[in-house]
Structures are given as structure tokens and as C-alpha cells.
Amino acid sequence: MTSTDQPRRVRLHHLQQAKEDRRPLTMLTAYDALIAPILEAAGVDMLLVGDSLGNVTLGFDSTLKVTVDDMERAVGAVARSTSRPLIVADLPFGSYETGPQAAFQTAARLMRAGAHAVKLEGGTERVPAIEMLVAGGIPVMGHIGYTPQSEHALGGPRLQGRGSEGERLWADALALQDAGAFGIVLEMVPAQLAKEITKALKVPTIGIGAGPRCDGQVLVWSDMAGMTEWTPSFVRRFGELGAQLQRAAAEYVGAVRQGSFPGPDNYRVE
Ligand code: KIV
Numbered sequence: 001m002t003s004t005d006q007p008r009r010v011r012l013h014h015l016q017q018a019k020e021d022r023r024p025l026t027m028l029t030a031y032d033a034l035i036a037p038i039l040e041a042a043g044v045d046m047l048l049v050g051d052s053l054g055n056v057t058l059g060f061d062s063t064l065k066v067t068v069d070d071m072e073r074a075v076g077a078v079a080r081s082t083s084r085p086l087i088v089a090d091l092p093f094g095s096y097e098t099g100p101q102a103a104f105q106t107a108a109r110l111m112r113a114g115a116h117a118v119k120l121e122g123g124t125e126r127v128p129a130i131e132m133l134v135a136g137g138i139p140v141m142g143h144i145g146y147t148p149q150s151e152h153a154l155g156g157p158r159l160q161g162r163g164s165e166g167e168r169l170w171a172d173a174l175a176l177q178d179a180g181a182f183g184i185v186l187e188m189v190p191a192q193l194a195k196e197i198t199k200a201l202k203v204p205t206i207g208i209g210a211g212p213r214c215d216g217q218v219l220v221w222s223d224m225a226g227m228t229e230w231t232p233s234f235v236r237r238f239g240e241l242g243a244q245l246q247r248a249a250a251e252y253v254g255a256v257r258q259g260s261f262p263g264p265d266n267y268r269v270e
Helices: 012-021 036-041 068-081 100-113 124-135 148-154 165-179 191-200 241-258
Strands: 025-029 046-049 086-090 117-121 140-145 183-187 205-208 216-219
Touching: 012 025, 012 086, 036 046, 036 068, 046 068, 046 216, 068 086, 068 100, 086 100, 100 117, 100 124, 117 124, 117 148, 124 140, 124 165, 140 165, 165 183, 165 191, 183 191, 191 205
Parallel strands: 025 046, 025 216, 046 086, 086 117, 117 140, 140 183, 183 205, 205 216
Antiparallel strands: none
């Protein structure tokens, strides 16, 4: 969506309309009230309170250690600080895989915290959970391809859906759509396969490492902004915020040590 035709709140029908009009959708992760309003002001359609918050903000080496409490706190911060983007919250590892009841309980907590939809990883095996959430009024986004919560089963971050694996991905995408998912993240999937799935599905696909022909794109905000030294190859760094921040902090440290901060403008004598 462009800044001229932005709705007051992005809703599911806006996403569906964007697919029909072939307007690319934009999604970035957000985890707090400092960054979320900046991304909103940039015009992003959806904010994903992803479980990548474990790696990005909590210093974990994977998403597996993220809890529902962690997610709930982050969703609340993003919801309190924004008013337009659709907020999608990840169901964290261990909080939904045992079945529909567990999924509903976790999703209800995140919806109460301010999410407008939840995202869960997995294919056909998630159909019962998705059906229950959708029946309970909770919009669900699917996530297939490379699913970080299954990193050990999948042998680490690698392209999924090559060769005969592609058939399973097709089956998963169709099953999620039929179960009522309003959109599907395709992560680290060959671009040709992502393009064909996107064309076949009625609901929007959101790609990450899945080429340009998905209905939209998602990135982890700190990767997009160049906050860290390393970024995955499917990321484009749209800024170098990490280096800028370091320069600003180094100037501050130098100014304090030299006695030039605080300066006359920064304090009152009486
Ligand atoms: O948690 C996350 O950031 C995600 C995206 C990578 C899609 O799930």
C-alpha cells in the first residue's frame, strides 16, 4: 500500500485486496515501543512480533528459548505504541504444538495483549489448531519452508522445498489455506516454487528468502536496518544503523571524557 491510500488500521480485507490488486505487502518485525512507531511512520502494512525477538533482543542463540511471557510483553509494547499496522504475533515454541486447546490458550493471551492475528509454524499437522483458532475469531498466518522452531530437525537454516520436497510444501500451503489461514509466510523456498504457490493461492504469501514473486516481503527489522555486522544473504541492508549508533555512542563517550558534555546548553546553573 502507498502512503496515499493507507487505511486507519490495516485489516485482513486490505491484505486480500492488495493481493488482488497486485500491490506488494510490507511486513517488518518489531519488539518494542521504541522501534515500532518508527516502522509504522515508514508506512509498513504489518508488524510481526516475531519469536526472533529471542535472538534480536534477548541474546538467545535460537527462537526455542522464547516464552509466552516474553511474547506477551513485546506484543503489548508494540500494540501500545502503534495504531495503523496489523500486528501479528508468533506463537512461541512449545506453546501450541500439542494441539488446538494449547494453541487457543496461547493465542488468546497474545490477542489480549494487543495482537490482531497470530502466526504459527508448520504445515498439514497444524490444520486442527488453525481451524479452532479461526472458529474462535483469531486470524492465523501460516509459516512454512524453513521454520526456525524446527531448526534441529531441519539441519539448520537451509533452503526448503527443493526437488520432491516441493510436493510437501504445496500440500502444506493448500492445507493451511483450506484451514482458514489468511496468509502464509514462505521462508527460504526456491523463488520459482514460491512464485507458483503464490499464483495458485487465494490468500497472500509473504516471502523471506523466497524471491520477488510473493505477494509481500518480511524482514527482521534489525537486519533490514543494518544493526549487526552479519546478515543472511537474502537480506538487503537498507541502512547501517549499527555503525551509526556506535559512532554516536563513541562521540558521547569522548565528549564526557573531554568535559565538552554537558555543555552550557545542557544545564542551568541555578
Ligand atoms: O520471528 C520472525 O522474525 C519470523 C520471520 C523470520 C518470518 O518468523
